[in-house]
Amino acid sequence: MPIKIPDDLPAKEILENENIFIMGEDRAQHQDIRPLRIALLNLMPTKIVTETQYLRLMSNSPLQIEITLLYTWTHKPANTSEEHLSRFYSSFDEVKDQKFDGLIITGAPVENLEFEDVDYWDELKQIMKWSLTNVYSTIHVCWGAQAGLYYHYGIPKYPLDSKMFGIFNHKIINHNNNNNFLRGFDEVFNAPHSRHTEVRIEDIEKHPELEVLATSDDAGVYMVAGKHGRHLFVTGHPEYDALTLKTEYDRDVNKGLDIAVPNNYFPNDDPKGMPQVTWRGHANLLLLNWLNYYVYQQTPFDLGQLAESD
Template sequence: MPVNIPRELPARQVLEDENVFVMSTDRAQHQDIRPLRLAILNLMPTKIATETHLLRLLGNTPLQIEVTLIHMGSHSSRNTPPEHLEAFYTTFDRVRDQRFDGLVITGAPVEQLPFESVDYWDELVELLDWSRKHVYSTMHVCWGAQAALYRHHGVPKYQLDHKMFGVFDHDVLDPTTKILAGFDEVFPAPHSRHTEIRAEDIAAVPELRLLSTSPEAGVYLVGSADGRQFYVTGHPEYERDTLKLEYDRDVSRNLPIGVPHQYFPADDPGRSPRVTWRSHAFLLYANWLNHVVYQGTPYDLTQVD
C-alpha cells in the first residue's frame, strides 16, 4: 500500500530500505482516488521509533492512506526533538473539526498511574469522546486500550505482581470475526506492561466482545459489538530488538526485571532475539484496514457517526 507520508519523515528512509511502498504528497495528489484518512495519536516517548513501527504495519495493503500524526498538546515531550514535533505533528485542537476513516491510539509508559493522574488525561478524554463521532474505526493499543475501555465502558485495570514481559501465545476465540480473518488458531504477540484488564470485566459489558486471550498473558484483543472499536493489550508493532532494549535499560538501572518470555533463544540475553510475531502483526492491521475501515467507512466522511 502506498503510505502517504512527508518526504523528510525519518521513518520514510527506513521503510523504503525495507521495500515498503511509501508515497510523497505530490505523487498522491495525482491519483484520482480518495485515500483513507488515518490519524495516529502517538503517546509513546520514543515517537520516531513508534512512527516507524506503525507505518510499517500500515503499509501492507493496496489501499492508499493519508496519515496525520497527533501528539498531546497538554503534555511536554522530553524524548522527541521539538523540531520533529513541529515539522510532522499536529495537536488535537487543530484536528477536532476534522473526520477520519481510522485512528490508532498507542500505548504510553504511564500505566501504573491512576488514569486521572496522567497529566494529559483531560485532553485524552476529550479526544476519546470525539473519536466516537468523528472516526469510523479506532485501534487502541496497550495503555491506549486500557484508557479507552475505562473511559467508554468503565473497565478497570489491575496491577500485576510482575511485569508481563515477552512473547506469549494467544488463542483465537472467534475465528469468524473479520479482524482475525486468516489467523492461526494460536499465534504469538509481544507484551510489555505492569497492569492488566480481566476477561470477567469484559464479559460484563454487553457492548464488548472478547476475541483473543492468552493462557499466560490474559486478555489480548477486545472488539465492540458494532465491529468498529478494537482494543489490543499487547504490542504487535514491536520490532526485533524492542523488548531487548527495554530489558537492557531496566538491567542497567538495577530494576527488577526477568528475561523476556519466549524471546531470546534458550532464554539467553546474549543471543539475538527471534521474530515470531510479525506475520500476525501485519495481518491484524491489514484486516483492520481492509475488512473494517475500507469496507465500512462512508465515502463522504461527514456521514461518520
C-alpha cells in the same frame, strides 16, 4: 498501494531501505483517489520509533493511506525534539474539526498511574469522545486499550505482581465467522507484551456490547472488539520490532532495575542471543484486516456522513 507521508519524515528513508512502498506528498497529489485518512495518536516516548513501526505495518495494505500524526499538547515529550513535533505532528486542537476513517491510540509507559493522574488524561478523554463522532473505527493498543476500556465502558485495570514482559502464546476464543478481525488467523499465534497492569475477562463479559476475541493462558485478555467493529482493544504490542523488547530490557538493566529476562524471546533466555521474530505475520494481518474490513469497506466515502459509533 502506498502510504502517503511527508517527504522528509525520518521513517520514509528507513522504510524505503527496507523496500517498503512509501509515497511522498508530491507524487500522491497526482493520484485521482481518496486515500483513507488514518490518525495516529502517538503516546509513546520514542515517537520516531513508534511511528515507523505502525507505518511499516500499514504499508502491507493495497490501499492508499494518508497519515496524520497526533500528539498530546498537555504533555511535553522528553525523547522527541520540538522540531520533529512541530514539523510532522498536529495537536488535537488542529484536527478536532476534521473527520478520519481510522484512529490508532498507542500504548504509553504510564500504566502504574491511575488514569486520572496521567497529566494528559483530560485531553485524552476529549480525543476519545471526539472519536465517537469524527472517526469510523479506532484501535486502542496496550495502555491505550486499558484507557479506552475504562473511558468507554468503565472497565478497571489491575496491577500485576510482576511485569508482563515477553512473547506470549494466544488462542482465538471467539469463532464468530462474522468477525473479520480474525480472518486468516491461525488458531494459535504469538504477540509481544510489555506492561505492569491488566484488564480481566470477568469485567469485560459484563458488557454484552463487547466481544473477547483472543486470550493467553499467561498474558490474559488480548483482543476485545465492539460488536460492530468500530472499537478494537489490543492489550499487547503487535507493532514491536525484533529488538524493541531487548531495548527495553537493556534500558532497565542499565538503570539497575529488577527486571526479568523477557519470556520466550531470547534463544535459551540468553540476552546475548539474537531474538527471533515470531509475531510479525499476526501483526500484519491484524492491521490489514482492520484497514480492509472495518475502515475501507465500512466508512462512508463522504466522511461528513459519519454517525456516532456504538
